[in-house]
Amino acid sequence: MAMTGTPTRRRPRRSLPRALRFVPSWLFWIAIAFFVVNLLGLVGTVVVSSFGTEWFDSWLPQGWTTHYYATAWGSFQLADALIVTVEVAFVVVAVGLVLGTPAAYVLARKQFPGKKLLMLGFLLPIMVPPITYGIPLATLLYKLHFGGTLTGVIIANTVPAVPFVILVLTPFVEQIDPKIESAARMCSANTWQIFRRILAPLMTPGLLAAALLVLIQTVALFELTFLVSGPGSQTLIVDLYYAVFASGIRPEQAISAMAVIYMLTTLIVLIIALRYVSPTQIVAQAKGNEEETDA
Amino acid sequence: MSSMGTLDLPRVQAPSAQPSWRHRLRDRGIDRLLWLVAPAFLFLVLLFIYPSVYGIVLSFQPMDHSGFLGNYVRFFFDPFLRGTIGHTFSIALPASIFNVVAAIPLALAMRRRKRSQRIVNVLLVTPITLGTVLVAEGLLNYLGPRGWVNRILMGIGLTDKPLPLLHNMWGVIISLIITGFPFAFLLILSYVSGINPAMDAAARTLGAGASQRFFRITLPLLSPGIANTFCLTFVLAFSVFPSATLLGNPSGDSHVLAVAAANAAFQQYDYPLASAISVITAVVELLMIAIVLGLRSRLYSGSTATGKG
Amino acid sequence: MSALAFTKLELAAVSRQFKGVTALADFSLTIRNGEFVALLGPSGCGKSTTLNCLAGLLPLTAGAIYLDDERVDLLPPERRGFGMVFQNYALFPHMSVRKNIAFGLQMQRVSRHEIVRKVDWALDLIHLTEHGDKRPNQLSGGQQQRVAIARAIVMEPKLVLMDEPLSNLDAKLRHEMRTELRRLHRELNLTTVYVTHDQEEALSLADRLVVLRNGRMQQAGAPEEVYARPANAFVADFMGYRNQLSMVAGPVEGDPTLTRLSGGGIELVANGTVRGQATVAIRPDGLTLGRTGVNDIPGVVRTVEYQGRDYEIEIEVNETTSLFARINQRVTAGDQVVVNVPRDHVMVYAAGADPEADESRRDPIHERETV
Structure with a gap:
């Protein structure tokens, strides 16, 4: 920035490039570090609080205990919530894939009248705030006696899941060369054989990515479950919300312990999911396919 | 799915003059393959469109029989309800603008750091997986008057008394940045890596400096992606609910649209009013998106990748 | 099999x-x-x-x-x-x-x-x-x-x-x-x-x-x-008949099987019975250097491209017309030469018989269908 001698009018033009090139390289790490420190701070607060005995006006609690995990496990019926969460997540993923995959295929491959409108229709559930359609959906589900049941929670959660699968999968299908399907057809394969032997294996990375994202989304999605669930059909996150909302009834440390259990659950789900699919691998596979067919 | 086997096999041993309307329909893309969208479409109609229409119809039937538009009149004449629009915007707009503006230089810097990309990705994906409720719970302690943030601030003498970061819109905005920024960053990063690096090189050979390359090549190419990212983070921020009730002041400056709708439905059991607020929420949000996307189409529309499939 | x-x-x-x-x-x-x-x-x-x-x-x-x-x-x-x-x-x-x-x-x-x-x-x-x-x-x-x-x-x-x-x-x-x-x-x-x-x-x-x-x-x-024997000017062009000239065809006195062509400052005699406006197509390798008495065209060599076995040269006949020839002797740009066009190598197509002749090259229809 400190340039001397050059006429004033040319100065900004010449010094700005250097500034732009220079600033991000240290700003980048400071910004990322700032973000990560705060992230660790908020996660750390929860973890520390869950193991602490009394924590008022000090940096760390006065003593340490695991006692509150037992309290949390007992008083929030966490075992039930865990089972519900896992059940809901996996059923929603399955339904989402079964309904979304064929639709994604057609939307990627075909042009037809009304396609744009249909795409918009599939985008809307992701775009509008869940609470806006969640309230009438919940009202409807209660009328049909699904309110408060596990089925109701699953139904509500599939609403954003199916569009999500379509959104993730469509580009995956698009980058599979349609000539590969034609080639299979010329090898006497019928539509079902093409799907099973050609498309399904080629789409696997996309299917896994879609499954993973829907899984994460469903575990973390609060509003819809909050609106539809009742006692016995609440997922962890809704349980946690009620616990935080009504804090004061139970010791704060127990709520923190519950939050830690929730974090561990999502972490385990994420680790299991990432064992089967890593985001970088998806990209690599997609690129690989592209090169193979284009080369 | 098992019906696929028969979908594309026209086993018709049709006479020589095949009806040409079928051919014409097929040219326009209407054939049996289209049935594959049917399950998802049916699902959309039953679980999204039907409830939405039901909600819209319900919103025009106020409980106090104040006429067709009663709920809407009530919303716009009641300052407490009307104020929710302003509250929602004053939380969602700063948060999403910050997320996008911060994400652009960082994503551009990230492009040159391929090796650290993986670890940064993992660090950033974490808050997305944690979800809004957990972030809210964590921030309650972290940002509280006796939390670590205020301890540090007071420790280094930046402030005498704890900053009021909770139970006002600041807490909500911070939580929206923590959950929304990674999202914006990853999206912008994917748009950045979609830009053909050859264009930057080409501009360089033509004598463009770094700032000229940024403002005249990268930024215009990135602008549709920026608009899309802004829309998505705005959507996330606009539907703020758990953080507004937990971290904010849900009867004051974080009385947002979603909170008003939920209160109407579950505290006053006034479903028509709740539906009306939902309709207003959706309309306002979609209007905002339409404006941004409208601006986007005036900026630059075309391929960012050139040649890269 | x-x-x-x-x-x-x-x-x-x-x-x-x-x-x-x-x-x-x-x-x-x-x-x-x-x-x-x-x-x-x-x-x-x-x-x-x-x-x-x-x-x-x-x-x-x-x-x-x-x-x-x-x-x-x-x-x-x-x-x-x-x-x-x-x-x-x-x-x-x-x-x-x-x-x-x-x-x-x-x-x-x-x-x-x-x-x-x-x-x-x-x-x-x-x-x-x-x-x-x-x-x-x-x-x-x-x-x-x-x-x-x-x-x-x-x-x-x-x-x-x-x-x-x-x-x-x-x-x-x-x-x-x-x-x-x-x-x-x-x-x-x-x-x-x-x-x-x-x-x-x-x-x-x-x-x-x-x-x-x-x-x-x-x-x-x-x-x-x-x-x-390309059937029309388009096929000729596609088959490498790089010299395409717009000329007028008339009769040759005493021989009804021949055609006299003129246009672009060139006079040629060719086989055929086409009369009126015509497109004339000649392959570069149909031309030879040297005088034979019929269809001799003088000009100046403008460009020489070495093709391995032979040379492809551009000969400027006058301000409006250039001919491409494929020859096996070495010439340099600026040389004064005489090209000879053997009668059998001149393809004559009646103009207008082929209304799409030029439009096709400018505006090809790309069928964008996913198969």
Whole structure:
């Protein structure tokens, strides 16, 4: 920035490039570090609080205990919530894939009248705030006696899941060369054989990515479950919300312990999911396919 | 799915003059393959469109029989309800603008750091997986008057008394940045890596400096992606609910649209009013998106990748 | 080989329209068993459409396709028994070379033992026996191409369709594969329909050439015939008749079989009976340097391109007209020369007989359909 001698009018033009090139390289790490420190701070607060005995006006609690995990496990019926969460997540993923995959295929491959409108229709559930359609959906589900049941929670959660699968999968299908399907057809394969032997294996990375994202989304999605669930059909996150909302009834440390259990659950789900699919691998596979067919 | 086997096999041993309307329909893309969208479409109609229409119809039937538009009149004449629009915007707009503006230089810097990309990705994906409720719970302690943030601030003498970061819109905005920024960053990063690096090189050979390359090549190419990212983070921020009730002041400056709708439905059991607020929420949000996307189409529309499939 | 017992494949007035644009109009062609037919034309001429209609990947708008007396155009592609080689190979990326080749046989429920035997045979045929377990992306372009060919011919198809199969290869490999294709065609007694935009490729491979433009057949015939006697100015241009002149044709006194041409500051005598406005086409290698007494044109050499065996030179005859000649003696730019145009090498086409002549090159219709 400190340039001397050059006429004033040319100065900004010449010094700005250097500034732009220079600033991000240290700003980048400071910004990322700032973000990560705060992230660790908020996660750390929860973890520390869950193991602490009394924590008022000090940096760390006065003593340490695991006692509150037992309290949390007992008083929030966490075992039930865990089972519900896992059940809901996996059923929603399955339904989402079964309904979304064929639709994604057609939307990627075909042009037809009304396609744009249909795409918009599939985008809307992701775009509008869940609470806006969640309230009438919940009202409807209660009328049909699904309110408060596990089925109701699953139904509500599939609403954003199916569009999500379509959104993730469509580009995956698009980058599979349609000539590969034609080639299979010329090898006497019928539509079902093409799907099973050609498309399904080629789409696997996309299917896994879609499954993973829907899984994460469903575990973390609060509003819809909050609106539809009742006692016995609440997922962890809704349980946690009620616990935080009504804090004061139970010791704060127990709520923190519950939050830690929730974090561990999502972490385990994420680790299991990432064992089967890593985001970088998806990209690599997609690129690989592209090169193979284009080369 | 098992019906696929028969979908594309026209086993018709049709006479020589095949009806040409079928051919014409097929040219326009209407054939049996289209049935594959049917399950998802049916699902959309039953679980999204039907409830939405039901909600819209319900919103025009106020409980106090104040006429067709009663709920809407009530919303716009009641300052407490009307104020929710302003509250929602004053939380969602700063948060999403910050997320996008911060994400652009960082994503551009990230492009040159391929090796650290993986670890940064993992660090950033974490808050997305944690979800809004957990972030809210964590921030309650972290940002509280006796939390670590205020301890540090007071420790280094930046402030005498704890900053009021909770139970006002600041807490909500911070939580929206923590959950929304990674999202914006990853999206912008994917748009950045979609830009053909050859264009930057080409501009360089033509004598463009770094700032000229940024403002005249990268930024215009990135602008549709920026608009899309802004829309998505705005959507996330606009539907703020758990953080507004937990971290904010849900009867004051974080009385947002979603909170008003939920209160109407579950505290006053006034479903028509709740539906009306939902309709207003959706309309306002979609209007905002339409404006941004409208601006986007005036900026630059075309391929960012050139040649890269 | 076996099961190929058909005598002729007939395309009867085949038409294909897409969204109101005619991609192929009234196309009739009979292909004999064992024939190698090349469909030639610029991009958007309808050659790929013809191939996809034959394959069954595109439906016909009108017309019919018969295999001997059986109508096949209503059959889906998987029941026609044709093999196809795609432009970018379209190999299945998730399968090994062996599995790619075996796929079609598996679809036809051939016994496992038989599949192994046939795949071994096909791998040997394309000289890739030791690469059988590799994935397509581990192979070079030429090897991938050979796998694509093996995958098509291992099914012993009645007809092999090839869609610009060599266009992604470099020049040297392209030449080798050309020889290879010709060898396979002869050894296996295949019937082949081959689509290309490369006239050299078409001339060297085909028994019969079909030139297309804007969805219409321009000429069909033996390569030598099409090359030596293009049916119109468009075919001539495509066959490398680089000198195209707009001239006026008149009678030659005393000889009704001759035509006197004038235009662009040149006078020529040619065979033929065309009168009036005409397009004249001459191949560069039809011109020679030196004076013979008839059709001698003086000019100045402007550019010289060395082509390995000979030179392609541009001769400026006057301000408006230049001629291209292919000669084997060395000249330099600026030399004063006299070119001679032998009468037999001058093609004369009546102008106006061919209204689409120029428009086609400027505005090709690209059929953008996903097949």
